[in-house]
Amino acid sequence: MSASPRAAHRHFHDELAELKAKLLTMSGEAQEALGQALDSLLKRDAEYASRVIVGDRAIDALELEIEETVIDLLATQQPMARDLRLLVAATKIANDLERVGDHAVNIAQSAERLLGARMVAPEPELLEMARQARAMLSGALDAFVRGDAALGREICRRDDSVDALNRSVFRILLTHMMEDPHIIGAAMDLFLVSRNLERVADLATNIAEDVVFVVEGKTIKHHAEG
Numbered sequence: 405m406s407a408s409p410r411a412a413h414r415h416f417h418d419e420l421a422e423l424k425a426k427l428l429t430m431s432g433e434a435q436e437a438l439g440q441a442l443d444s445l446l447k448r449d450a451e452y453a454s455r456v457i458v459g460d461r462a463i464d465a466l467e468l469e470i471e472e473t474v475i476d477l478l479a480t481q482q483p484m485a486r487d488l489r490l491l492v493a494a495t496k497i498a499n500d501l502e503r504v505g506d507h508a509v510n511i512a513q514s515a516e517r518l519l520g521a522r523m524v525a526p527e528p529e530l531l532e533m534a535r536q537a538r539a540m541l542s543g544a545l546d547a548f549v550r551g552d553a554a555l556g557r558e559i560c561r562r563d564d565s566v567d568a569l570n571r572s573v574f575r576i577l578l579t580h581m582m583e584d585p586h587i588i589g590a591a592m593d594l595f596l597v598s599r600n601l602e603r604v605a606d607l608a609t610n611i612a613e614d615v616v617f618v619v620e621g622k623t624i625k626h627h628a629e630g
Contacts, residue, residue, distance in 0.1 A: 423477070433462060440459075454512075456509060508600075518590055521587075543608070557612070
């Protein structure tokens with residue numbers, strides 16, 4: 405005997421809740437990786453860097469798990485309207501979080517290369533970039549869980565600040581390299597860290613745009629709305 409429509413509907417919403425929980429787990433892993441990658445850089449800690457690189461497999465596995473769940477729900481439930489948008493967004497968000505994990509690995513690899521280098525002190529701008537990019541990522545996921553389109557839009561507006569800091573870090577490092585050619589290698593790695601943080605902010609913006617898409621059915625591109 406098949407389940408009643410009400411029971412089937414309840415089961416579907418349980419599945420959606422479980423999907424959100426998986427996304428939160430993945431988000432936690434990606435944010436943890438990013439934090440450890442930055443610690444490996446600031447504390448010159450090889451163990452942190454190694455942990456990030458090894459841990460990336462777990463993030464990749466979560467992305468596959470989320471994709472399989474979404475495909476299964478699309479095939480068996482044939483969702484409509486907001487539920488359909490949520491499933492489409494979940495796949496995109498999982499992909500963005502997997503890329504955050506990749507950027508954390510890139511930062512950890514730069515940190516490993518910098519272990520043996522004469523350190524160019526990380527500029528305050530780089531630390532501020534890290535703070536803002538991590539806050540954007542955390543805020544975007546918060547907006548997703550709460551279904552908060554207003555917060556999603558606010559996160560999108562913060563991306564300009566991170567872009568400006570990235571340009572500032574590049575100018576500062578360029579000045580250092582011109583003054584002392586011996587630090588070119590280390591300075592280039594710090595710029596790579598800055599570039600990866602800027603990409604994390606872009607991915608947080610993508611997630612925030614997806615929140616608006618889920619809640620309102622509107623596809624907003626970055627800066628399409630003030």
